[in-house]
Amino acid sequence: MKRIPSILVVVLVSVFVVKNISADWTIDDGYKMHYPQMPYEPGWIVKSSLPVILAEDWQCSDSGWIKDLHFWGGWKNGLEGNITRFLVVIYADIPANPPDILFSKPGAELWSKMITNFVVSDPIIEPSIYYWYDPSTGMTSFDDSLTYYQYNIFLDEQDWFRQERGTIYWLSVSALVLDPETYEWGWFSTSDNWNDDAVWTYPDTIWYHMHEPPGCPAFIPGDVDGNCVVDSNDVNHLVAYFQMTGPPPRLAVIDTAGTFYPAADANGSCSINSYDATYLIMYLDHGGPSPLYCDMYPPAGTGTSLDLAFVVNSGPPEPIPTLNEWGMLIMGLLLLAAGTAAVVRRRKTAAVTKHLKNLPDHGER
Numbered sequence: 001m002k003r004i005p006s007i008l009v010v011v012l013v014s015v016f017v018v019k020n021i022s023a024d025w026t027i028d029d030g031y032k033m034h035y036p037q038m039p040y041e042p043g044w045i046v047k048s049s050l051p052v053i054l055a056e057d058w059q060c061s062d063s064g065w066i067k068d069l070h071f072w073g074g075w076k077n078g079l080e081g082n083i084t085r086f087l088v089v090i091y092a093d094i095p096a097n098p099p100d101i102l103f104s105k106p107g108a109e110l111w112s113k114m115i116t117n118f119v120v121s122d123p124i125i126e127p128s129i130y131y132w133y134d135p136s137t138g139m140t141s142f143d144d145s146l147t148y149y150q151y152n153i154f155l156d157e158q159d160w161f162r163q164e165r166g167t168i169y170w171l172s173v174s175a176l177v178l179d180p181e182t183y184e185w186g187w188f189s190t191s192d193n194w195n196d197d198a199v200w201t202y203p204d205t206i207w208y209h210m211h212e213p214p215g216c217p218a219f220i221p222g223d224v225d226g227n228c229v230v231d232s233n234d235v236n237h238l239v240a241y242f243q244m245t246g247p248p249p250r251l252a253v254i255d256t257a258g259t260f261y262p263a264a265d266a267n268g269s270c271s272i273n274s275y276d277a278t279y280l281i282m283y284l285d286h287g288g289p290s291p292l293y294c295d296m297y298p299p300a301g302t303g304t305s306l307d308l309a310f311v312v313n314s315g316p317p318e319p320i321p322t323l324n325e326w327g328m329l330i331m332g333l334l335l336l337a338a339g340t341a342a343v344v345r346r347r348k349t350a351a352v353t354k355h356l357k358n359l360p361d362h363g364e365r
Contacts, residue, residue, distance in 0.1 A: 023119040023152045025070040031311050032066060032163070033058040037190040039148065039309040041126050044212065045074045045186035046198075046308065047134040048174050050087070054135075054187050055106050055172035055207070056198045056308040057093060064314050065160040066090075071173060071310035072124075072188035074148035076132045077141065081183025083175045086115040088153065090161055093168040096196060104196040105207040106170040111161045121150035132186065133213055135200045137221050137290050139230075140213050148188050163312075168195070171310060181287065190309040198308050212304040219251045219263035222280055222291030226250030226263065230291060232284060238264055238277045253297055260297060268292030 027036065037056070048054040069088065075081065091106035125147050132141035155161075163169060175185040189212070199207040219226070224234035224241075226249075240246025241264075249261035249272075266276040266283070268291075282288030 023154070024121045024150050025068075025152060025311055025313065030313060032060065032062050032064065032314050033312050034061060034194050035192065036311045037192040037194065037307060037309050039072045039124075039188045040191040041130075043189040043191070044131050044133045044306070045076070045145065045148065045188055046200075046210070046306070047076070047132070047136070047184055048073070048187040048200075049177045049180060049183075049185040050174050051202050052134070052136050052200060053087070053172050053174040053203065054198055054200050054210075054308060055089075055091070055170045056310060057104065057168055057170045057195055058310075058312060059168050059195070060163040060165050062314075063163065063165040065162055066312050067155055067160050067315040068313050069153040069155075069171070069310070070150060070313070071308070072148055072150050073175075073186055074130065074145055074188060076145075076184040076186065078145040078147060079183055081180075081185065082178040083185060084116070084178060085176045086118060086151075086153070087172075087174045087176065088113050088115050089172045091170040091172065093170060095168070103199070103209045104168075105199050105209075106172065110169070113155075113159055115153050117153075119152040119154070121152070123147045124149060130188075132184075134184075134290070135208065135210050136202070138213070138293055139220055139290060171312070173310075188309045190307050192309075193305040193307045197305050210306045212306040219293075220291075221263060221268070221293040222266045222283070224249045224261075224264045224280075230280070230284070235277055235280050235284070238280070242274060242277070260294075262294060262297035265294050265297075266291040268294055270294035270296055 037058075046054060089109055090111040092108045092110055094101060094105050094107040096102065096104045130145050130148065132145070134140075173187060177183050177185055198210050200210055201207045220228060220230060222230040222234055224237045227233075237246060237249065241248050249264040251261060251263045253260045253262055261272055264272050264276055267279040269275070279288070280291065283291060
């Protein structure tokens with residue numbers, strides 16, 4: 001058996017070693033969408049842990065397989081929990097068509113997967129403070145966190161999704177979190193707005209349009225006294241109002257049905273009564289569910305687009321050798337050729353020597 005000199009093995013190994021590729025997506029890895037939607041600093045961390053589901057749209061820039069997904073997110077109040085899996089779904093697009101369809105939204109489900117194998121980046125810590133927003137309640141939290149993360153999903157080949165150039169799709173992401181009453185995860189917002197805004201839903205219900213909330217929402221559900229904080233003072237305010245010993249709730253909406261106080265409707269029943277005070281007490285003192293709002297009077301947004309940070313891609317590009325690596329490759333091939341020639345010459349010399357030794361000895365003449 002031919003043997004390659006050990007020096008050649010060292011050279012060839014050094015040439016053909018594959019570089020370590022970070023799981024974290026960078027712009028050099030490319031993308032298969034209109035453009036990457038990068039995290040906006042400072043920005044909103046928008047709740048997207050079950051039962052709340054967010055979705056964002058993109059347009060395919062190049063037909064082919066989606067092999068990896070990347071998005072950014074963080075935790076309410078910086079309290080980091082444990083994500084057991086992500087529910088990831090890709091939908092067809094229902095385009096806006098006013099006045100019948102006021103905003104574009106996800107249509108037919110095209111692909112779905114419960115993702116248990118994902119890679120989380122090291123904490124991304126920035127001097128800017130990020131805000132928390134729960135679109136299902138309209139509740140916001142300011143000066144919420146300094147940290148967020150990149151989440152990376154690399155699909156097995158049998159799970160790749162094929163997209164077609166020019167087609168618009170929707171991606172929904174929702175985390176399944178251990179102890180969801182304590183820990184809430186959210187998807188990070190972006191300023192790289194494209195097409196229509198992001199949307200949210202509960203499982204098996206309709207999609208709702210999202211706008212970026214203002215610095216202090218027009219109202220926070222349960223914020224009876226209008227100071228942008230839900231606390232025991234709101235209970236006292238509401239009880240005093242019912243007993244006719246105090247003023248009405250701060251925010252009033254007057255329409256054909258009369259006067260309504262949306263922030264005081266803590267249980268979202270579209271009526272104001274003692275059950276709302278009881279609901280607030282259960283929330284504040286006994287860990288009950290967060291205050292809700294009446295669907296007829298949702299918190300007003302700013303009208304500013306709210307989009308989410310993510311990238312879809314077809315895998316990292318193949319590494320291109322550097323000039324030094326090309327030089328090592330050529331040197332390795334030359335040494336391999338020289339070594340092979342030496343081995344061949346050695347074998348020929350050995351064969352000739354063996355042949356001469358086997359010739360009959362006729363003696364001198």
